Amino acid sequence: MTDRQTALRWIAPNLLDAIADPELVYALTLANLMSPRLWDIVARIRAEAGEEPRDIAARAAQYIDHHFEHVPPAQLFEMYGTLDLERQAERIGADTIRYALESINDEFAWREARNLTPETLDVPRFRRGEVPAFTYGTIDEAHACRRLLGHRHHKPLGLTCCVDEAALYAALLLAFPEFAAARLFFLMEPSHCTVMHWNADDAHWYYSKKLQFSRQDWRRLVTQDYAGDVQLAFDDKLHDCDTIATAEGLVTCGESGSTLDLGRHAATIDIAERFLGAATRQLTRLRQEATVGFREELAHPGVLFASLGDFSGAADVAERIRSRAFDARDPFAVRALHVFRAVDVPDPSVYLFAGHSSGLAETFLPRPTSVEECLSVVRACEGTESIFDDRDRIALPDETMRYRTGSDRDKALLLHVLLDRMDGWTPGRSTRWRTTLGARRAIVDGPGLRIDAESLMPAEAMDVMPIAVLGGT
Numbered sequence: 164m165t166d167r168q169t170a171l172r173w174i175a176p177n178l179l180d181a182i183a184d185p186e187l188v189y190a191l192t193l194a195n196l197m198s199p200r201l202w203d204i205v206a207r208i209r210a211e212a213g214e215e216p217r218d219i220a221a222r223a224a225q226y227i228d229h230h231f232e233h234v235p236p237a238q239l240f241e242m243y244g245t246l247d248l249e250r251q252a253e254r255i256g257a258d259t260i261r262y263a264l265e266s267i268n269d270e271f272a273w274r275e276a277r278n279l280t281p282e283t284l285d286v287p288r289f290r291r292g293e294v295p296a297f298t299y300g301t302i303d304e305a306h307a308c309r310r311l312l313g314h315r316h317h318k319p320l321g322l323t324c325c326v327d328e329a330a331l332y333a334a335l336l337l338a339f340p341e342f343a344a345a346r347l348f349f350l351m352e353p354s355h356c357t358v359m360h361w362n363a364d365d366a367h368w369y370y371s372k373k374l375q376f377s378r379q380d381w382r383r384l385v386t387q388d389y390a391g392d393v394q395l396a397f398d399d400k401l402h403d404c405d406t407i408a409t410a411e412g413l414v415t416c417g418e419s420g421s422t423l424d425l426g427r428h429a430a431t432i433d434i435a436e437r438f439l440g441a442a443t444r445q446l447t448r449l450r451q452e453a454t455v456g457f458r459e460e461l462a463h464p465g466v467l468f469a470s471l472g473d474f475s476g477a478a479d480v481a482e483r484i485r486s487r488a489f490d491a492r493d494p495f496a497v498r499a500l501h502v503f504r505a506v507d508v509p510d511p512s513v514y515l516f517a518g519h520s521s522g523l524a525e526t527f528l529p530r531p532t533s534v535e536e537c538l539s540v541v542r543a544c545e546g547t548e549s550i551f552d553d554r555d556r557i558a559l560p561d562e563t564m565r566y567r568t569g570s571d572r573d574k575a576l577l578l579h580v581l582l583d584r585m586d587g588w589t590p591g592r593s594t595r596w597r598t599t600l601g602a603r604r605a606i607v608d609g610p611g612l613r614i615d616a617e618s619l620m621p622a623e624a625m626d627v628m629p630i631a632v633l634g635g636t
Contacts (some may be wrong), residue, residue, distance in 0.1 A: 168254050168520075170513035174503040175298045175559060178245060181264045181326050182353045185408045185415065186495075187299070188330050189464035191347075194301045194498040195334035196474075196479040196497040200552075201302050203431060205338040216341045216362040217377075223335040224375045227328055230320040231305065235283035239295035239324070244310065244526045246294045251522070264292060266353040266403045273402040294521045299326045301503065302334075307540045307550035325371060329356040332369050336360060337468075344410040344468040350435065355492035359438060366438050372399060378438055385440065393441035404445040405430055410465035416452050422463060434609035467495045475513050481505075506572065506600060511631035514600070518560045518580040527561040530584045534612060536579040538619055540564075541574050547617075549573060557570045559599075575605035578636060582609065597635025601627035607634040 172180045181187050190362055195201050203228055212218040234242070243436050252260055267289055274280040276600040298304075305321030310316050323331070324520040329349060336342040347360040350368070363481045368376045374417055376384065381396075389396040397404075406415040412423035414431055423431065425586050432450045442450075474480045481503075487496035488509065500508050518524065546568025554570045560577040563569035569577065579598045587593065596609035598616075604627050605616040 165511075165518040167513050168499055170510075171254070171517050171520055173498045174504070175515060175523070176292055176502070177251075177296065177298050179246065179251055179260060179263055180253055181299060181356070182199040183259045185349070185351055185406045186464060188351075188356060188408060190408065190495070190498045190502045191299060191330035192303065192333045192337065193464070193467065193484065194503040195331055195481070196338060196478050197269075197484065197499075197503050198302050199477045200306065200493055201331075202338065202477050204302075205335060206333065209339070214341065216339075217365050217367070219339055219341060220336060220360070220367050220369075221375075224369060226287065226335070227323075227332060228373050231320040231323045231331075231372070232321070233328065234322050234324055235281070236295055237285035239297045239582065239636055240285055240288055240293070243296040243523060244523045245288075246290065246296045246524065248294065250293075254520075263353050264289070264294075266405065266439070269353060270403045272355045273398065277399060279399060297324065298521065298523065299324065299330075302331055303551045303553075304562075304588065305331075307562070307566055310568075312608075314449065314526070323372075326356045328372055329358050333358055333360075338522050344389055344465065348431065348434075349406075349408040350401065350404060350410060351406040352401050353405070354403070359435060361434065361438075366434075366440060368433075381438065382440060383541055390601050392438055394443050397439060397443045397475060400456065405449070407435065408450060408466050410463070412463050412465070414449050418449055425618065435455070451571075463504065466494050467493055467499070474486055486616060504556050504558070505553065506557050506631050508621075508631075511600070513634050514557055514559070514576060515633040517580065518576055519583065520590065521561060523559075523565075524559040524580075527564045527621045528580065528584065531581050532585060534582070534585070534621065537578060537585055538614070540581055541578050542619055543567070544569055544574065544577070547571075571605040571617040572614075573601050574619070575600065575607050577634070578616060578619075579608050582607070594634040598633040599625070599629045600631040600633070601629055603627075 172184060176187050178377040208219060208222045212222040225320060247599055248260055271280060271286045271289060280286060305323050305327055308322035319561050333347060337344060346362060350357045350359050355474060360367055368377050379619060384505050385391060385393055385396045406413060407422060407547055409431055411427060414423050414428055415421050432446055467487055471483050471593045484496045484499050487493040487498055497509060529540060531540060544563050544567045548568050549570040552564060554572060558569050560580045563573045575598045579596050583594050584597045595608060599606045606622055606627050607614045607616060613622045
């Protein structure tokens with residue numbers, strides 16, 4: 164992939180991106196730690212739970228249970244449509260897509276045989292090779308999704324999928340000094356993502372909303388519901404488990420290849436086996452086969468977590484991650500900023516590429532035939548608030564269209580992409596338009612046109628001190 168195609172994976176990650184690069188969940192976790200909204204929840208949990216790690220973990224899980232709504236696949240198909248798998252194959256590879264669909268359908272076949280398949284999974288569409296076109300995001304994107312619920316009473320704080328929930332839960336824990344990234348990992352399969360963490364002799368498995376296990380809870384479930392059969396119990400939870408994502412790297416039988424230092428490989432599997440009480444088929448496979456794809460990689464989240472040290476809030480985390488991105492040129496710090504949608508990144512033009520190329524662009528963006536039509540589309544987005552409640556973060560054009568709101572910067576990006584679509588833009592083609600994002604104004608200009616993105620009226624002069632420039636020459 165090109166650098167911009169790689170950046171798209173982090174800016175607008177879909178289900179296939181998460182399978183192709185499981186460390187995405189750590190970038191989501193770090194992006195959540197940069198959100199003031201997350202730290203508001205942290206303050207409430209601290210007030211209710213005190214300092215006992217098990218109480219903090221329980222309160223974090225309860226908060227997600229009570230305030231966020233899990234969106235099942237059937238609803239995702241309805242809300243977002245389907246991914247264009249030919250375009251996705253060009254970006255992430257046909258083998259990854261084939262592996263993902265085979266694994267997901269194998270998981271669903273097991274669930275059907277065990278009568279564990281609710282209709283909301285929409286198994287037939289996956290069997291036809293369809294994948295919903297939703298994207299994962301931070302707590303702030305989850306909150307923005309409330310707008311899609313219309314006038315429904317008792318709206319949740321946000322709408323989430325399993326990767327969102329796992330990253331949110333991990334971020335809530337890591338906001339407390341009682342927890343550390345080195346004592347947490349994600350246990351994953353292509354269709355689901357879970358969190359396992361431990362502290363001293365205490366261990367927990369966050370499986371999903373409304374389903375978390377202490378070691379004792381798990382043993383009780385195995386004894387009472389499975390007559391002591393650990394393998395069957397684990398099959399019912401993660402039948403196609405193929406990845407453990409740690410802060411130091413991956414243990415995986417998936418397409419991405421293992422990156423965890425071989426000296427820590429066995430210790431990680433040991434932790435999971437001790438919790439479950441047996442060496443399951445899936446963990447044995449990870450222990451024996453994951454070494455085949457091992458590759459060393461310096462850009463893993465553990466380096467970034469170690470550099471953060473003790474932090475006390477969103478601004479503190481954001482400042483340290485930006486420092487790592489710009490001063491230390493830490494690739495994972497840049498990824499976290501992309502997930503967070505920070506305007507101030509080393510190469511802001513990646514947002515223009517993502518605006519054109521996200522899996523939802525074709526679903527939600529029209530193809531205007533004139534400048535005035537482009538402006539009319541932007542004017543129809545009447546709201547002026549950022550979906551992030553932060554002008555220094557940028558929404559993609561499909562998001563501005565869906566939620567009918569955006570800051571001047573969001574609308575500038577939307578207008579730019581619409582003008583390109585009017586011109587028949589295709590990947591690899593340059594743009595004749597330029598977007599300048601300034602401290603107070605955002606301007607879109609090009610041949611015979613200069614538009615102030617807030618008023619959507621002609622701007623007489625380019626009196627903008629640029630923070631970021633997209634397109635142009």
